[in-house]
Amino acid sequence: MITAFVQPAPSMPSESSATPVHDASSETRYGALFEQAPVSIQILAADGRTLRVNRAWEELWQIRAGSALMAHVFSADYNVLTDPQLLAGGITPYLRRAFAGESVAIPAVRYDVAALGGAGPTRWVTARAHPIKDAAGRLVEVMLMHEDITERVAAETALRVREERFRSLVMATSQIVWTNTPDGRVLEDSPSWRAFTGQTYEQWREFGWLDALHPDDRAPTAALWQDCVARRAVFETRYRLRRADGSYRWTAVKGLPIEDANGAVREWIGANTDIHDTVLAQAELQEQDRRKDEFLAMLAHELRNPLAPISAAADMLRSGVAEPAAVRRASEVIGRQVRHMTSLVDDLLDVARVTRGLIQLEHEPVAVADVIAGAVEQARPLIEARAHALAVTGDAAGACVLGDRHRLVQVLVNLLNNAAKYTPRGGHIALALACQAASVTIEVRDDGIGLDAALLPHVFDLFTQAERSPDRAQGGLGIGLALVRHIVTMHGGSVAVRSDGPGTGCVFTVTLPAQPEAAGTGTSLRAVTP
Template sequence: MTPQQRTSADLETEHRFQTLFEQAPFSVQLLSLDGRTLRVNQAWKDLWASQEGDPLLEFVLSDYNMLTDPQLEAKGVTPLLRRAFAGEAVRLPTILYDPKALGKPGASRWVEATARPIKNDEGRVLEVMLIHEDVTGRVLADQELRASEEHFRTIADAIPQMVWSTRPDGYHDYYNRQWYEFTGVPRNSTDGESWNGMFHPDDQDRAWETWRRSLSTGETYEIEYRLRHRSGQYRWVLGRALPIRDDGGQIIRWMGTCTDIDEQKRVRDELLATNRRKDDFLAMLAHELRNPLAPISTAAHLLKTAPHDASRVERSAAIIDRQVRHMRALVDDLLDVSRVTRGLVELEKLPVEMKGVVASAIEQVRPLVDSRGHQLTTRMASGDIHILGDRTRLVQVVANLLNNAAKYTPSNGALRVTLEVGDRLTISVVDSGIGIDAHLLPHVFDLFAQGERTPDRSQGGLGLGLALVKTLVELHGGSVRAESAGPLKGSSFIVSLPLLDSDRLLGNAPAARAEPAAAARALRVLVVDDNRDAAETLSLFLESLGHTVIVEQDPMRAISTARHDIDVYVLDIGLPGLDGYELAERIRKQAGGRPATYVALTGYGSDVDRQRGAAAGFDHYFVKPADLAELSQVVACSVPHAS
């Protein structure tokens, strides 16, 4: 090949290189061995928005030296460039390059670059080629994403719930601060599938199955489970997660929360348990109230069919009296619990000798103890033992415990009452009865709590006694607890009460029981009650004491009847059309100051009702069923009109 031909070939190669160099889709900058720019292609000019005649381009092609650029030196690029000039291909870091830092116009750009040495056949470096990539859009997008993530993390850490996030396949890769504070685990230790180990063993399979179903179907994840707290205890939480979808409907992430619901769940479970106990109690109440109705109904029938058979009348009356007293005791228990648990009971606190209290309680329960063949033993500390309290209520406490022990101990069992004195007085009631299940033991003093009742259980009662005991003992500044080794192993109830100093002792004799008072003189009594049977039976009782009784069921007719000389008005409160309060006021106004005794006899027994009765002018207020002896005393003490 002639020199002429070689020159032509070289020119053609040079032309091809130039064409390729200019048309390359990426920015190319050729550097001489001293770091100056030999040439740049069109893509480089486009990258820096610099064309022919532009100050930046002229500067780069004449005065600029990359090896002495302070921006590159400050960002650690210069040492890497020198390695390229030494013959090594080097990838340069992503940097923000600003022409203004060189005193030239132009926009700053984020770029990535690769420096490659161009060598001759002997391996000597002739030039260095820089290939740039404009990554401004990607870097700004990444910055925006990081800022968004940081904003999200700030919000997530401010939320009181635990927040977590997973990839589309369910891999957990984020938890907020509350998660780590709640669980106390090291950061990132629950990434991936390790979260399931934080659940209670009994909840793990259920949580996994629910989570897998949500991942496969895209359904919302929602479940309650127990999560291990940093204290080592498990607390109930509500776990929820929603899928995040792109515009095409594909799940790109799951966002979830865990909310501590331990307290709410325990309260809810306790309310449900209380409701169940209440329903059981109402069923027992209906049962207990129906039981006396059968013998009362039968006895009433016998009285009608054989009114002249004295023996049958006496036996029937005794049956009715016993069953009414039983029903009255049930209703009294209900009212007592209502008043005590609402704090409406005021104790009459006086020095009380406790051996006498125990003796009175035993006397009350003795018929039940004897009827079941129990052996009752007592052990008392020496000397008198006094506390400051309400004797009636203290007798009620011990009697309730003894009654409970007697009922729930099979026939021919053993009961023991012990009084011990230390820093405080301790009263123990121990039985050999059916015992208490471990699950019931913490709840025996709860209202409506009672062991399982089956059709063959005949102990009766409403399960209110122990609730009353607890409240009354606490009102005396004491405490009570139950102990049992389990079913069929008996029970113990231990009451602790503060002792009274001996220098504060005073007498406290019990009041004598009143007896029905026969009339010293006949009185005219008006009984107004819309319950015909109640009105007639009360009329018969008052007439048996020698009084003249008029009965009215209609309050308006009672106003007319009251125009006659009446000594005692016995008025029901719940009357139709006109209640007993207004009726008493009208009668009193109509009487014009004529003296008479006004007695309310009603089923309403609250303090508010009694106050209304006093305001309406009632002299006495009895709650049904009234103590007939006390009522007879009130009537007997009334002043008759002058004839």
């Protein structure tokens, strides 16, 4: 049995000594020292048999004097040089070196007493094998001293299991986990960091991790990190981290200084959490809030504008001295402004119904020509007021869709009014109809101010408006196109917009499912073309 730290035991006087000294007191003293030694000692004969063991050895291996197992250990049937466990553990070569006269430190080995036929324990031990020689230098015995390291091995195994569990947890989590030295440098590898960023260990070690940050985030992050390291304060921030595919994603970062027993920073441990989708969602919410605030400001402006002419007309009528022509003009002003305010309120009510899903559609065959005629009739005053030229083209004869005529007219009116408002005075607006077997397409084109590419994806969102042009007298709440999309979608159709950029105009395209022609509903577009 083997393994444990061993110190050479005092050599016993041999019978071949030049001046043998043997008295009862010496034998008793040496015997007491051997038995009471706190270290497990096993004395081996020159051929590998066991000659003597002390009490610490018995306690270590739980083999008691007088037992059958103890008798086996001392018998010729047991030899440490042929012990199967020591052979399998690679210990025998060390023992042979000791039997050749060398003092040898023997590495750790796991030894199970049960393999000898007993019920004893399994121990991890290290050992030292020390040769005992006579005056002539001949090997007399080998002293084997064991150190029980079972608890240490168990603790190291438990620590290794915890570390492996931690590494497995790190690999399984979506977070990027990292450790840094007390002075803030990277030395230990982080597979999760390398997997996310595509950096090699050499690229990210020391302060190379900063290269994976967005260029705009590197300097402020480095300054904050160095400050936290100097103050031993929690490092908490967020930055954009480059993925292996080259894209950047926002991550929330937190690093904690870990102190040792003396209060000094032993290391830093931290993690990056991907918050990119959350950041984008927050940005979208902030943008929606901004548009809503602009909408409320526009609403106040649009509702206030008609009040001045209404108030002036009312004052004149209240004077009682106005000429009949002036009264008629005042009445027309009041009527026109009230209609404008009513239109704004109707749009607001429509938005409320749409957002709450309360719009109810009629489902009946509707002639497309009738829809276009109604829309042109309603939009004509604004188009003429801004001196635009309107051209309507296409063959609508027989074209029919299933839906709500009033709402479909509202769709085209909003598109035509939108073209009129965002086209400089004296511009051109074209409405074109194209009919296929399964669909009807209506296109509204203008040569107005156009749309920036950044605005195109949001043009059908609530409260979205292009920049107001200086000559744009007509206001609006930025909700017309949102209503267009909702109404068209409810009819099973789609609406799209394209623009080549500012100053190039816009093209809005509405596509609706076609229906068989309803009797008596066909109308030529020629009747509604200016």
